[in-house]
Amino acid sequence: xxxxxxxxxxxxxxxxxxxxxxxxxxxxxxxxxxxxxxxxxxxxxxxxxxxxxxxxxxxxxxxxxxxxxxxxxxxxxxxxxxxxxxxx
Amino acid sequence: xxxxxxxxxxxxxxxxxxxxxxxxxxxxxxxxxxxxxxxxxxxxxxxxxxxxxxxxxxxxxxxxxxxxxxxxxxxxxxxxxxxxxxxxxxxxxxxxxxxxxxxxxxxxxxxxxxxxxxxxxxxxxxxxxxxxxxxxxxxxxxxxxxxxxxxxxxxxxxxxxxxxxxxxxxxxxxxxxxxxxxxxxxxxxxxxxxxxxxxxxxxxxxxxxxxxxxxxxxxxxxxxxxxxxxxxxxxxxxxxxxxxxxxxxxxxxxxxxxxxxxxxxxxxxxxxxxxxxxxxxxxxxxxxxxxxxxxxxxxxxxxxxxxxxxxxxxxxxxxxxxxxxxxxxxxxxxxxxxxxxxxxxxxxxxxxxxxxxxxxxxxxxxxxxxxxxxxxxxxxxxxxxxxxxxxxxxxxxxxxxxxxxxxxxxxxxxxxxx
Numbered sequence: 001x002x003x004x005x006x007x008x009x010x011x012x013x014x015x016x017x018x019x020x021x022x023x024x025x026x027x028x029x030x031x032x033x034x035x036x037x038x039x040x041x042x043x044x045x046x047x048x049x050x051x052x053x054x055x056x057x058x059x060x061x062x063x064x065x066x067x068x069x070x071x072x073x074x075x076x077x078x079x080x081x082x083x084x085x086x087x088x
Numbered sequence: 089x090x091x092x093x094x095x096x097x098x099x100x101x102x103x104x105x106x107x108x109x110x111x112x113x114x115x116x117x118x119x120x121x122x123x124x125x126x127x128x129x130x131x132x133x134x135x136x137x138x139x140x141x142x143x144x145x146x147x148x149x150x151x152x153x154x155x156x157x158x159x160x161x162x163x164x165x166x167x168x169x170x171x172x173x174x175x176x177x178x179x180x181x182x183x184x185x186x187x188x189x190x191x192x193x194x195x196x197x198x199x200x201x202x203x204x205x206x207x208x209x210x211x212x213x214x215x216x217x218x219x220x221x222x223x224x225x226x227x228x229x230x231x232x233x234x235x236x237x238x239x240x241x242x243x244x245x246x247x248x249x250x251x252x253x254x255x256x257x258x259x260x261x262x263x264x265x266x267x268x269x270x271x272x273x274x275x276x277x278x279x280x281x282x283x284x285x286x287x288x289x290x291x292x293x294x295x296x297x298x299x300x301x302x303x304x305x306x307x308x309x310x311x312x313x314x315x316x317x318x319x320x321x322x323x324x325x326x327x328x329x330x331x332x333x334x335x336x337x338x339x340x341x342x343x344x345x346x347x348x349x350x351x352x353x354x355x356x357x358x359x360x361x362x363x364x365x366x367x368x369x370x371x372x373x374x375x376x377x378x379x380x381x382x383x384x385x386x387x388x389x390x391x392x393x394x395x396x397x398x399x400x401x402x403x404x405x406x407x408x409x410x411x412x413x414x415x416x417x418x419x420x421x422x423x424x425x426x427x428x429x430x431x432x433x434x435x436x437x438x439x440x441x442x443x444x445x446x447x448x449x450x451x452x453x454x455x456x457x458x459x460x461x462x463x464x465x466x467x468x469x470x471x472x473x474x475x476x477x478x479x480x481x482x483x484x485x486x487x488x489x490x491x492x493x494x495x496x497x498x499x500x501x502x503x504x505x506x
Contacts, residue, residue, distance in 0.1 A: 001399060015399055019389040021502060022343075036489060043501055044341035044432045044488040048330035050392040073344070074392045 002071075005081045008063045020056030022046050023068050023088075050074050054088055089285035092196050111277060112156070112284035117291050120317040121149045123471060124309060126296055126332065127324035128152025130161035130272070130457065131449055133279035134464020135324060135471070136288045142465070143472035146287035149318075151311060153295040153328075157276040160326060163426035164457040165349050165383045167362055167373065169206045169267035170231050173222040176482030176494050177435065178229040183479055184462030185231075185266060191461060197278030199270045200376065206267030206362040207236065207245065209411070211256040215366055219262035226264070234263045245363055249413050256367035256410065267362060269373055275460055299336055299446075306445035322447040322471050327392075327427035329450040336443065341432040341488045342451055345504045346387045348396035348404070350423035352415070354378030363411070370407035372415075379421060382408055386430070386454075386504050396425035428452060433487075434503045435494035438467050438480040447471050448485060453503060 002014035028034040028042055053073045058066050066084040071077065082088045090096060090109045100108055123139060125132045128150045139145045168188055170181035192199050210216045216235075223233035237260045242250055248258060284290055291313070298310035300317075308317035323332055333340050354377050364371040370384040384404030387397050401423060409416045431437060431451030436459065438449050449467045452459065466480040476484070482494055499505065 001397060014397070019504075022390075040489045041339075045339045046330075046341070046343050047334070047339060048343045048390060049334070050328075050331050050344070053390055055390065071389075073390045076391070076393060076397075 002076060002078065004057060004067075004069060004078060006059050006062060006065070007067055007081055007083045008065050009059065012059070012062055016059060016061040018058040018060045020058055020066065023054040023056040052079065056084065089281070111281040112290050115289045115291065117149060117151075117294065117311070117313055117316050118289065120308075121289070122147040122318065123320045123322065124148070124316060124318040125150045125322045125324055126309070127326075128156050128280070128290060128292065129159045129324065129326065130276055130279070130460035131326070131452075131463045131467065132322075132324035133276060133283055134460050135322060135449070135467045136464075137279045137283040137286070138465045138468035139472060140283060140286035140288060142468060145472055148283075148287075149289040149291055149316065150283070151294050151296060151309070151316075152290070152292045155292050156280050156290065157273050160426045160428065160456060161272055161276045161460070163349065163424055164272055165371065165373070165381050166269045166272045166375075166457060167206065167267070167371065168201075168203075168270055168458045169264055169362075170458075171206065171208070171222070171226060171233065171262065171264040171267065172496055173225040174494055174496055175229060177496055178226060178231055180462060180466070180479050180483070181458065182229065182231050183465070184459055187461035187465060188270060191270070191275070191278070195278035195282050197274055197281060199274040199278055201268070201270045203266050203268040204361050204373075205263055205265045206364070207241065207261045207263045208364045209241070209248070209261045209366040210259045211367045212259060216259050219260075223262050232264055232266050234265060236261045236263055245359065245361060247358060247412060247414055248363070249411060254410070261366070263361075269362065269375075271376075272457060279464070296332065296335075301336070301443055304442070304444055306443055320445045320447065320471055322449060322467060324449045324467070326429045326450055326452045326456055329429050329448075336446070338441070340437075340450070342429045343390055343504065344392055344427050345389070345430045346391035346393055346396060346425050346427050347383065347454060348387065348401055348423060348425045349381070349383040350401065350405075351375065351379040351381050351421050352418040353421050355380070355418065358414070359412075365407050365411045367410075368407040370404055370411060372408060372412060380415065380418065382415075384408075387425075388504060392427050394425055394427055396423065428454065428456065430504045432501045432503065433493040433495045434497050434499055436463070436483050437485050438463065438470060438483045439476060439485040440470065440474070441485065
């Protein structure tokens with residue numbers, strides 16, 4: 001069981017959260033021409049590192065806020081969490 | 089190579105079983121090979137075997153970080169099937185079913201192939217309609233499919249929960265009678281033994297630490313046991329593909345996720361088929377030892393841990409008890425996890441890459457075991473001929489760029505969502 005420190009609610013069990021995937025993926029800028037390659041990179045390509053991974057989680061059974069979590073994908077150690085609009 | 093038969097068994101019994109040959113050798117890596125396969129799992133071993141058997145390429149090394157049978161080939165739930173709707177999947181996996189049928193004879197190794205039938209349960213009218221459509225697609229591709237009503241399912245699998253007041257009543261199911269199971273260790277050992285006998289070097293406990301690429305062409309690999317040159321290199325490392333791809337500066341449409349499985353204590357024969365729950369993600373069969381073999385959802389977040397988390401196991405087994413209530417009386421014998429490539433459309437990738445001489449076999453999601461023979465067969469063709477076979481032409485790497493996705497389940501890019 002992971003224990004994730006929600007920046008709004010404090011330490012909660014994994015059961016309250018839903019995973020949102022890689023948190024470093026950036027959508028191509030609005031109001032500009034986007035190439036197929038940029039869409040491909042944004043929609044499909046993932047680094048999927050073994051080790052530190054910044055990811056999004058949704059505190060769906062809590063405050064319902066999206067948060068950022070920095071976690072080790074091999075050991076599941078959680079290093080840091082932050083609000084979604086903050087740099088982690 | 090010593091042939092396995094009832095006569096060799098009797099002969100060796102008189103000698104106290106002391107004279108059996110080793111099944112495969114433990115060679116020191118040579119300085120150069122024609123082909124190197126990275127990853128000594130089922131797919132890598134099958135690839136090396138078919139390179140030797142179908143294409144007469146025997147100057148081949150398999151480089152394995154761990155040991156033969158220690159990865160996903162020994163961690164799956166041993167299910168064989170080809171009950172897919174899309175043509176690319178159906179034709180590919182059905183070729184695999186053909187290879188499964190003759191595998192024990194082909195490898196001179198009993199892989200305990202058991203075509204006991206796989207039944208996907210339906211729990212609504214809508215699901216019966218979807219299964220009708222999938223069954224028809226299967227039959228058009230020459231794959232056996234039988235739509236079962238509630239009473240027919242009850243005859244085949246009477247211990248399912250057929251009571252009236254359940255949350256997900258059983259409306260019927262879709263059965264592929266030729267689906268079933270095979271013993272996964274035997275598959276790995278059988279391919280390893282035959283590949284070795286044809287001259288393939290199986291090099292265990294050897295970790296790949298880098299690649300030698302010059303002018304867009306692969307030259308060799310760096311390993312924990314020295315540098316090895318090769319004209320062609322195939323990656324067959326499901327679960328760890330992204331790690332090797334990073335060494336090559338390639339980013340792939342893949343995330344590594346963890347899938348758990350478990351077995352109960354052994355009991356007398358009670359389940360004759362492979363049965364899957366249609367209102368969630370749970371599947372179950374009974375092994376020849378009597379254990380109930382069960383699996384279901386991914387843990388649901390990127391993981392290289394090779395061990396699972398209890399909330400997911402609890403969730404999966406709750407579905408199991410909803411489907412087969414007697415499971416609640418059993419003790420759990422063992423649980424384990426394996427890491428897998430989750431591709432962005434749920435289908436695999438078997439293709440060439442932009443690096444000349446580098447070939448990619450990855451993205452097997454939940455379904456790598458059943459594909460073991462056909463994955464090796466098509467990947468060997470792709471490597472030997474330097475072009476894809478028509479059976480794996482759809483599993484291209486650039487389909488994510490061109491939009492020709494094979495989204496069998498229509499899950500979008502988050503195939504790990506449960």
